[in-house]
Amino acid sequence: MVPLLIWELLSRIGPWPHWLFPGPLAVAASVVHMAADGRLGTAAGRSLARLVQGYALSALAGVPLGVLLARSTLVRDALRPVVLGLQALPSICWLPLAILWFGLSETSILFVVVMGSVLAIAIATEDAIAGVDPLILRAAGTLGIRGARFHAGVLLPAALPGILTGLKLGWSFAWRALMAGELLFVAGGLGQLLQNGRELLDAAQVMGVMAAIVAIGVAVDRVLFRILELRVRRRWGLVEEPA
Amino acid sequence: MWRQVGRRFARLTQAVRRARRSAGIGLLTPRVKRSGPPKIDVSRVGHRFGNQVVALHDVNIEVHAGEFVCLLGPSGCGKTTLLYALAGHLEPSGGRITIDGLRVKGPGPDRLLVFQEPALFPWLNVRQNLVFPLRARGLSRAEADARAREYVARVHLDGFEETLPHQLSGGMRMRVQLARALALDPAVLLMDEPFAALDAQTRGHMHQLLQQVWTRDRKTVVFVTHDVREALVLGDRVVVMAARPGRVLQDLDVRLERPRDPDDEALVEMSRRIRDELRRAEAAGAAEGQDARIAADGAAPLGPAPNLGAPL
Numbered sequence: 001m002v003p004l005l006i007w008e009l010l011s012r013i014g015p016w017p018h019w020l021f022p023g024p025l026a027v028a029a030s031v032v033h034m035a036a037d038g039r040l041g042t043a044a045g046r047s048l049a050r051l052v053q054g055y056a057l058s059a060l061a062g063v064p065l066g067v068l069l070a071r072s073t074l075v076r077d078a079l080r081p082v083v084l085g086l087q088a089l090p091s092i093c094w095l096p097l098a099i100l101w102f103g104l105s106e107t108s109i110l111f112v113v114v115m116g117s118v119l120a121i122a123i124a125t126e127d128a129i130a131g132v133d134p135l136i137l138r139a140a141g142t143l144g145i146r147g148a149r150f151h152a153g154v155l156l157p158a159a160l161p162g163i164l165t166g167l168k169l170g171w172s173f174a175w176r177a178l179m180a181g182e183l184l185f186v187a188g189g190l191g192q193l194l195q196n197g198r199e200l201l202d203a204a205q206v207m208g209v210m211a212a213i214v215a216i217g218v219a220v221d222r223v224l225f226r227i228l229e230l231r232v233r234r235r236w237g238l239v240e241e242p243a
Numbered sequence: 244m245w246r247q248v249g250r251r252f253a254r255l256t257q258a259v260r261r262a263r264r265s266a267g268i269g270l271l272t273p274r275v276k277r278s279g280p281p282k283i284d285v286s287r288v289g290h291r292f293g294n295q296v297v298a299l300h301d302v303n304i305e306v307h308a309g310e311f312v313c314l315l316g317p318s319g320c321g322k323t324t325l326l327y328a329l330a331g332h333l334e335p336s337g338g339r340i341t342i343d344g345l346r347v348k349g350p351g352p353d354r355l356l357v358f359q360e361p362a363l364f365p366w367l368n369v370r371q372n373l374v375f376p377l378r379a380r381g382l383s384r385a386e387a388d389a390r391a392r393e394y395v396a397r398v399h400l401d402g403f404e405e406t407l408p409h410q411l412s413g414g415m416r417m418r419v420q421l422a423r424a425l426a427l428d429p430a431v432l433l434m435d436e437p438f439a440a441l442d443a444q445t446r447g448h449m450h451q452l453l454q455q456v457w458t459r460d461r462k463t464v465v466f467v468t469h470d471v472r473e474a475l476v477l478g479d480r481v482v483v484m485a486a487r488p489g490r491v492l493q494d495l496d497v498r499l500e501r502p503r504d505p506d507d508e509a510l511v512e513m514s515r516r517i518r519d520e521l522r523r524a525e526a527a528g529a530a531e532g533q534d535a536r537i538a539a540d541g542a543a544p545l546g547p548a549p550n551l552g553a554p555l
Contacts, residue, residue: 135358135360135362136362136364138332138356138358138362139358139362139363139364141332141350142330142332142350142354142355142356143355143376143379143423143427144350144351144352144376144379144380144427145375145376145379146379149379153375153379154364157364157366158364158366160366235366235407236365236366236409237365237407237408237409237410
């Protein structure tokens with residue numbers, strides 16, 4: 001509450017023009033206005049739809065890639081340096097290449113989202129698999145559990161708490177990559193709404209959309225993943241049972 | 244008169260037998276070689292770690308089907324190494340191990356290793372921990388469920404089928420591991436100090452349970468322990484091992500009635516003698532120093548292995 005009050009005061013008595021630095025009331029009014037005429041909902045819907053697509057692709061590719069990196073020396077020797085190197089590249093740097101390959105299309109944005117998150121997921125999965133208790137692997141060996149049953153029934157569940165952390169990280173990377181992509185070319189998501197605000201010299205709209213982006217990010221990160229993680233950790237016996 | 248003498252003689256031999264029993268004489272004898280092909284044959288096995296530490300040196304052990312053999316020795320005597328070699332998790336650098344005449348190459352469904360830690364799958368409940376490996380062996384869901392229920396009951400864990408491992412006590416988790424191993428019905432059960440991490444009372448219960456289960460199923464069991472009393476309570480045979488290099492000191496038959504009581508006079512006396520023997524071997528080993536002039540593959544040297552300590 002106090003920061004909001006200071007923000008409001010600053011915007012009113014500060015030396016800068018208040019239309020460039022609107023207070024929380026103006027921002028809230030702008031959010032309500034955007035929500036009422038449906039612009040915010042549509043934009044958020046489009047962004048989330050893209051995100052879900054790209055993120056699902058990332059997870060489907062990243063987890064198996066991580067397993068291969070951890071379990072196959074051949075794949076590790078061949079791909080690990082590449083994966084680690086590309087991981088250092090900010091995801092938006094893939095955009096020029098994506099536009100050359102796929103044009104100004106949905107595919108380009110999806111490509112950027114996938115490239116932004118798949119490697120993080122793969123690296124976290126690799127770590128999680130490498131960190132599985134060797135005793136569990138030995139137990140599976142002596143019990144005669146092999147092949148697909150071993151991978152799906154022992155290796156992945158044993159690494160699941162770590163993989164989930166990787167998926168959470170991948171999600172936040174994907175969200176950032178998507179926003180950057182949407183800002184850079186017209187595509188009708190939250191990023192574009194942000195850009196619109198700039199073009200209309202409407203700082204309140206810009207800040208309102210920023211707040212919406214933060215809210216969605218936090219909601220998924222803190223609510224969805226938090227609950228999922230807690231449930232897994234409780235089942236796996238990694239946290240104390242609530243008394 | 245002769246009848247009187249005979250009676251007196253009978254009384255005398257009985258008294259002697261009782262005295263011998265309380266002194267543990269004749270109940271612990273060097274192993275009598277059995278006829279017939281052994282179930283497990285460990286022949287001239289040696290092993291080195293990193294080409295330096297001699298973990299095992301010229302170890303020869305025959306185990307017959309249905310025998311309960313305890314490998315007893317201090318840490319570093321190679322008993323666990325030998326067990327892992329039997330399980331196929333480790334290949335000894337010298338000698339050969341066969342089971343039913345076939346050379347051990349990797350883990351197999353005929354052998355099952357029971358670990359010191361419970362080694363359960365933490366995300367599966369008790370029933371699922373049994374059902375999952377049973378299903379992997381090709382049993383149908385109904386068969387696996389029935390078998391799981393039967394063995395959970397056999398280790399007295401009825402009512403805990405839907406409980407997760409981390410909600411169980413250490414002893415209960417160990418019982419689940421035992422049930423899981425027994426449910427798979429392996430010909431040979433290899434146990435790696437499975438009760439070492441339990442408190443004394445729970446360990447006592449586990450000994451009773453294991454004896455009870457073993458008397459019923461008569462599986463071939465190789466049981467590794469450093470606890471002399473535990474070895475004597477459980478084993479038909481105790482193979483006493485010594486360290487540096489890991490070798491067999493004594494191979495003894497235990498002639499005690501089952502079920503055995505760890506506080507039995509004879510058993511306590513026997514364990515005292517084995518402990519003395521182990522201490523003597525250790526002292527002799529320390530005096531002799533690093534006598535590791537053994538072939539690089541860890542196999543036997545040309546001369547006979549030095550026989551340390553007197554026979555019991």
